Amino acid sequence: MPTPSVDPALHETLRQSVADGFAAQLDLTAEFVGCPSQRGAEHAMQDIVFAALRDRGLKMDRFEMDRAALEAHPGAGRISATHSDAPIVVGIHHPREETGHSLFLQGHVDVVPTGPEHMWTHPPYSATIRDGRMYGRGAGDMKSGLVCAIAALDALRRAGWQPAATVYLASVVEEESTGNGAMMAHLRGYRAEAALIPEPTGESLVRANTGVLWFRVELEGVPVHVSHMGTGANAIDAAIRVIGALREVETRWNEEAASDPHFGAMEHPLNLNVGKIEGGEWASSVPARAAVDFRVSILPGWSAEERAAEIERQLSEFAASDTFLANNPPRLTWNGFFTQGYEQPEGTEAEAVLASAHEAAMGYPLGSHAMPAYLDARVHALFEGIPALCYGAKSLASHGFDESVDLASLERTTLAIALFIAGWCGLEPVAD
Amino acid sequence: MPTPSVDPALHETLRQSVADGFAAQLDLTAEFVGCPSQRGAEHAMQDIVFAALRDRGLKMDRFEMDRAALEAHPGAGRISATHSDAPIVVGIHHPREETGHSLFLQGHVDVVPTGPEHMWTHPPYSATIRDGRMYGRGAGDMKSGLVCAIAALDALRRAGWQPAATVYLASVVEEESTGNGAMMAHLRGYRAEAALIPEPTGESLVRANTGVLWFRVELEGVPVHVSHMGTGANAIDAAIRVIGALREVETRWNEEAASDPHFGAMEHPLNLNVGKIEGGEWASSVPARAAVDFRVSILPGWSAEERAAEIERQLSEFAASDTFLANNPPRLTWNGFFTQGYEQPEGTEAEAVLASAHEAAMGYPLGSHAMPAYLDARVHALFEGIPALCYGAKSLASHGFDESVDLASLERTTLAIALFIAGWCGLEPVAD
Structure with missing residues (x-):
């Protein structure tokens, strides 16, 4: 399959648009990181996400964990006393005319515990920016990624475009413990032709996952x-x-x-x-x-x-x-x-679109790697059979002290995702 | 040294007196066991002891842990954040005429944690009596022992006698963690010619202690x-x-x-x-x-x-x-x-008096054993150089589930201690 080419004019327009919005993107990322949304405590965080998506004109769906439905699904995690009851939030974009491929953009807002705070250079929820990085629990894994997806849509809109296909933007919980947030969105019935999850993968595509x-x-x-x-x-x-x-x-x-x-x-x-x-x-x-x-x-x-x-x-x-x-x-x-692991097979059209978007944004070819950890992408790969692209910015110390995301990488990744949306979903002008 | 003989008439009088008081002794023991006096939470318990000793006409001394004095003593335990601040309580008996040997009777009221309560047959602070045993945390180690010392004095008094020497009755804390309660009584300046601590030693004398x-x-x-x-x-x-x-x-x-x-x-x-x-x-x-x-x-x-x-x-x-x-x-x-361990050397007069009291009460000779655990007796042995007799009733499962004391043994031990007090301190009639 030939690599779809990225229109140079669109590339330049979106590069500028991402740059224009990047300060606001960092503000929103800092707001997200500032919210200590550990397991079970994601309620306030999900309300912030809900407001952010609704303010952008998305249609909103907010729903609870259906424990009975989860327990009946073989791929759900086991529900313990510490399982979150925070809702799942999905923002929905419908184009005027459905001409492109639909897309499920997804991120999780639950974060793992901080460990002893004195081991952090800056308080873990301070979202301190220093030397081109934002530090904080969840700064990498993966609040910057969720905001990156929002910002990619913002960048398109700022340039006068919106996806020419249905796009779901899902904010889930329980990614660090059961995977039941992503599973709940699946059980809610959402389906698309591809999923993209901007976990901090180091600008590389996850090819396989344990x-x-x-x-x-x-x-x-x-x-x-x-x-x-x-x-x-x-x-x-x-x-x-x-x-x-x-x-x-x-x-x-x-x-x-x-x-x-x-x-x-x-x-x-x-x-x-x-x-x-x-x-x-x-x-x-x-x-x-x-x-x-x-x-x-x-x-x-x-x-x-x-x-x-x-x-x-x-x-x-x-x-x-x-x-x-x-x-x-x-x-x-x-x-x-x-959970089972998954493999993301080579050769899908979605990956080809991502590869061209990546190369345009980054200036080097898209690589891939296997990741020996859990990723929510498995829900889409295993139970929906769609391309499940886990791809995001460079970060350091996920689950560790001084977790951080590389801001230059984050900006490039935002552009790559905007270009991917343009290539996969197609674009239509924003309505008057 | 010849074993001092116990007067048969006194023996019979005290046997009857201990028996007459045993129901009340068990009530007081149950009250003590019912008080969940884990480390740091012995305040209410020490107030109960204070009232019990004052009601018996003892002069009372109640004093705080002097942390500076403790820290300066090489035999004190190290003070951590969980160190108890409960006071030490000492009841003091002075005879009209000081003719016998003075005695330091001592017990601790702190108890170790219960572990999961569902592992107990009866709730750990219920002081349930069944089949000749009282069950509960501290029933053996060593609330029954502290009450045993009180009851021995009660039995003498009920028979018209009181010790013909100064007797201190000390209720301490921190025996399960630092030994600083006993050390604090030492630092307060109390000294006697012998100490007796009715830990549940199985009717045997502790000869050596780690x-x-x-x-x-x-x-x-x-x-x-x-x-x-x-x-x-x-x-x-x-x-x-x-x-x-x-x-x-x-x-x-x-x-x-x-x-x-x-x-x-x-x-x-x-x-x-x-x-x-x-x-x-x-x-x-x-x-x-x-x-x-x-x-x-x-x-x-x-x-x-x-x-x-x-x-x-x-x-x-x-x-x-x-x-x-x-x-x-x-x-x-x-x-x-x-702490260092101690040895209680053979051949002291105090031990000889205890041996005769024991044999009279129990009908078999006093044995001794080494105990691979901490005992407060070490304060008296190491830092006062006096006979430190650790001797008490039979118990089971100290620090364990269903800790219990053998009530028949407890009654015999009460008699043995009353006879020991009579032999060591001498007796004088209770004042009108």
């Missing part, structure tokens, strides 16, 4: 005075043994992954992360309980159910071999992500 | 998205490695302990307990921090300072050898117990 499973292991035993430690097993020590046993699964899976076309070249693509642990109450009591939160990734094509069963089997076999655990069986709960 | 050190290790690193786990070290994984490194100290110390006269016969007398752990915030973020609370015991005669230095050395040497820890040095804080 699935992710979340689970918690809880251990409970009989505590005693530490002077009788032999008679009362230590639940924290048992948790450490469980972690060791589960690392054997991780090792096996990475051996399997060595021959994967997308992830085989990575040193250790499938990580079992011990993300959280807590146990015990008192230094001088043998702890009665411990709980460990795990996250593990699986290759595209692997069944979440089968791999989950393998983890359960490993845990129960290990427990049977362990004196304490045999008498106090660990309890495993799937409490979040329960 | 010292205990409390410390916390905190780890902090740079979290990143789990997809880049290699670049951001996992603080929980690092904590697990630290635990492993410190277990090497535990192994060395237990090898040393094999030749100890008191503890050598025990299989593993010196326990390094991982009592509490917490780390991380999010399953899909590589955790930035973890903290582990440890408790370790040391043999009598070992220097707390030297053994603490050995732990610090082990930690820093291990950290230097570990990629993550070398760049993110762990922080070790001594945050509680910092």
Whole structure:
């Protein structure tokens, strides 16, 4: 398929329009970053998004998580007590005449916890700009990306154009924990011919993506005075043994992954992360309980159910071999992500349009890479069978301290996305 | 030294008096157990004790923790943010004529946390009596013991007698964390010719006792998205490695302990307990921090300072050898117990008096045992050089679920302590 060419005049017009709007784009990004929308606390943030989209003349749809519908879908994450109840917000553009390809633009507003704030150079929700970067939790992952999609439409409009096809602009939650925000938009019935999610992918297209499973292991035993430690097993020590046993699964899976076309070249693509642990109450009591939160990734094509069963089997076999655990069986709960990975096949028309838009905006060809983490794009790839393009600006330290986005990259990416919309959806003049 | 004999008539009188008062003794014990006096929350409990002692005609002294004085004493525990500010309560009996030996009766009212309440057969502060036992947190360790001392004096008084020497009855806190309650009574200036602490020792005398050190290790690193786990070290994984490194100290110390006269016969007398752990915030973020609370015991005669230095050395040497820890040095804080152990030498007059009282009350000779845990008796043994008798009833599951005290044993022990007071302090008739 030939790479669609970008009209040089349109390119220059949009470059200027993106530049003209970039200060306002950064203001909106800073407003988004300033909102501490951790899991369950995205309500205010979604209201800000709702207002921003409505102010731009989009028709608005706001809807709740339908837990029953989610629980009935095999690709939904498992709903735990900490699951968000914030609504999903979709802004809808309909052209006067539907001549181009429809598009689902999507971003998530949930952010992961900050960690100890003293480890940040600037407060994590301050959206401080310094040396060409904006710093803050969510500055990269992915509030700047969501605003980038909004700003791309703004840039078109500022130049007198709007998409000549239906465009949805969806702001979701639960991307960092279950993927149920994107799934809920799917369950709401939205369908388009392609999806674009401006995650901070470093100006590169995500070609393949792992699935992710979340689970918690809880251990409970009989505590005693530490002077009788032999008679009362230590639940924290048992948790450490469980972690060791589960690392054997991780090792096996990475051996399997060595021959994967997308992830085989990575040193250790499938990580079992011990993300959280807590146990015990008192230094001088043998702890009665411990709980460990795990996250593990699986290759595209692997069944979440089968791999989950393998983890359960490993845990129960290990427990049977362990004196304490045999008498106090660990309890495993799937409490979040329960997803397969996806591959974004080469050769789609949507990718070709993105490639030309990218090259025009960036001055170098579009590359692609495999990403060993969860991305909401999988909902569109796996359950809608449409091109699911995950593509966005350069960022640093997602989930880390001093998370930041590169502002020059952000501006270029905004132009690339505006050009992609122009090429994919086509354009029509803004109505009088 | 000949065992002092117990007068059979006095024995029978006191046996009956203890029996007559036992229902009231259990009521008071239940009231004490019903008060959830965990660390820092002993204020109401100490007011109950104050009222109980004042109602019995004792002169009362109530005083605060003097943190400066504690910090200046080498035997005090390290004061952390969770240190109790509850007062120490001492009731004082002066005889009309000081003819016998003075005595320091002491108990602690702080209790350790309950653990998950659903693991208890009865609610932990319900003081439920069933099948000859009282169940509850602190029922054994050691509210029944403190009440036992009060009840022993009550039994004497009910029979028309009171001690013919000064008797202090001290109710302290911080026994489960620093030993600073007992230390504060010492710093207040109280001195006697012997101390008796009715911990639930199983009707046996504690001959030797370990010292205990409390410390916390905190780890902090740079979290990143789990997809880049290699670049951001996992603080929980690092904590697990630290635990492993410190277990090497535990192994060395237990090898040393094999030749100890008191503890050598025990299989593993010196326990390094991982009592509490917490780390991380999010399953899909590589955790930035973890903290582990440890408790370790040391043999009598070992220097707390030297053994603490050995732990610090082990930690820093291990950290230097570990990629993550070398760049993110762990922080070790001594945050509680910092005590030497003690031995209670055989052959004291006080022990002889206790032995005869015990044999009269129990019908079998007094035994002794080494206890691999902390006891407040060490303050009197180490810093006052007096016989420090730790002796009390039979209990089960101290620090555990369904902690309980054997009520028949408690009644016998009350008689033994009343007889001990009679033998050690001498008696005089209660004043008109």
